[in-house]
Amino acid sequence: MNLTVLGVGLIGGSLGLAARQRLGAEVTGWDRDPAVLDRAVSVGAIDRGAATLAEAVADAEIVVVAAPVGALPDAVGAALAAAGPDAVVTDVGSVKHPVVAAHGGDERFIGGHPLAGAEVAGVEHARVDLFDDATWYLTPTRASGGLLFERLHRLLTALGARPQAIDADVHDRVLAAVSHLPHVLANVLVAQTAAALGNEETIPSTGPSFRDATRVAGANPPMWADIYHANREALAVQLDEAIGRLSRVRAILDDPAELEAWQGAVSEERRRLLEAGLVGGSTRELRVAVPNTPGVVAEVALTLGRAGINIADMALSPSPDNRNGVIALWCHAEQTERAADLVRGLGYPVTT
Numbered sequence: 001m002n003l004t005v006l007g008v009g010l011i012g013g014s015l016g017l018a019a020r021q022r023l024g025a026e027v028t029g030w031d032r033d034p035a036v037l038d039r040a041v042s043v044g045a046i047d048r049g050a051a052t053l054a055e056a057v058a059d060a061e062i063v064v065v066a067a068p069v070g071a072l073p074d075a076v077g078a079a080l081a082a083a084g085p086d087a088v089v090t091d092v093g094s095v096k097h098p099v100v101a102a103h104g105g106d107e108r109f110i111g112g113h114p115l116a117g118a119e120v121a122g123v124e125h126a127r128v129d130l131f132d133d134a135t136w137y138l139t140p141t142r143a144s145g146g147l148l149f150e151r152l153h154r155l156l157t158a159l160g161a162r163p164q165a166i167d168a169d170v171h172d173r174v175l176a177a178v179s180h181l182p183h184v185l186a187n188v189l190v191a192q193t194a195a196a197l198g199n200e201e202t203i204p205s206t207g208p209s210f211r212d213a214t215r216v217a218g219a220n221p222p223m224w225a226d227i228y229h230a231n232r233e234a235l236a237v238q239l240d241e242a243i244g245r246l247s248r249v250r251a252i253l254d255d256p257a258e259l260e261a262w263q264g265a266v267s268e269e270r271r272r273l274l275e276a277g278l279v280g281g282s283t284r285e286l287r288v289a290v291p292n293t294p295g296v297v298a299e300v301a302l303t304l305g306r307a308g309i310n311i312a313d314m315a316l317s318p319s320p321d322n323r324n325g326v327i328a329l330w331c332h333a334e335q336t337e338r339a340a341d342l343v344r345g346l347g348y349p350v351t352t
Ligand SMILES: NC(=O)c1ccc[n+]([C@@H]2O[C@H](COP(=O)([O-])OP(=O)(O)OC[C@H]3O[C@@H](n4cnc5c(N)ncnc54)[C@H](O)[C@@H]3O)[C@@H](O)[C@H]2O)c1
Pocket: 006, 007, 008, 009, 010, 011, 012, 030, 031, 032, 033, 036, 066, 067, 068, 069, 071, 075, 092, 093, 094, 095, 113, 114, 115, 116, 117, 118, 119, 120, 121, 122, 123, 220, 223, 227
């Protein structure tokens, strides 16, 4: 497989490492900063660096754009212009609306975002296991090619990730809550603690809870400035909500019973939230008979993604006259019946 990575930093480099080591892929890299490419070759993240973006993309079957969020609309546009008609182009940006609004109408583009990362930057921190078991959001649109979606889905599954389809705007609202707000709060904790201790003669050692809650504080400043700005509307909603919750805690400080009830409710909510991300066990096959029309694969994948159902694997088989086809999906056994009902609800016959 020929894979091209544009922007060979932490995420692009980790993808290159995993694709080379686990799938034997031939990985070509290109980066706005040419010095990055020699480092990427020396850590084994790419086979070779290309002199231009167009040269990097020319023979690729899959192009992954792993540049900062603000650069993605232009970089994906350049990749689509240089890529062949059968290539699939994706990105890894933490905010999906701008790039999907710009290129969601091109059948070769399918937006993506791995829910995995680190507080460090650059290819020298790339890790082959970074995406193991991680949710990898994909944002197909009605224009997305079904076979290209399948190729991308297979790559990500083979790398050890769990692809899940999601609407781009829903993605941005969810990520504002589960990723962007936590990064803002980590920064606030550090800034407030530094200010509060500024006049103390001895700075006390920080406890484990402070370290856990602030691991990501101050991470990759240009990247995070880009993310906060690109997702500012959804993040502002989350910040207003957080300010309200802090005020409510402030108001119950004199009431131990209320404080205990609040602490207990949060403990239960945390358990529920973390368990929602866990899937395991055996898988079962569903076969969905569909007309071969644009948008069908995206419709099925988005319907299951919206219900939190993971597609562990998928395969498309068009009929000989190309008018119909079967989508074979493998879902976790305990989710199969619900998945079948949801797909039947779209009007497509399903066998399990
Ligand atoms: N770091 C994380 O935790 C994380 C997790 C998931 C997704 N992401 C997303 O991945 C992308 C990359 O993040 P990263 O952590 O790898 O950052 P990074 O700083 O480690 O790497 C970014 C790389 O992109 C290059 N670059 C900058 N502008 C470019 C352009 N226009 N064209 C080509 N290359 C360009 C830089 O030179 C650098 O090598 C971002 O869009 C980010 O939102 C990051």
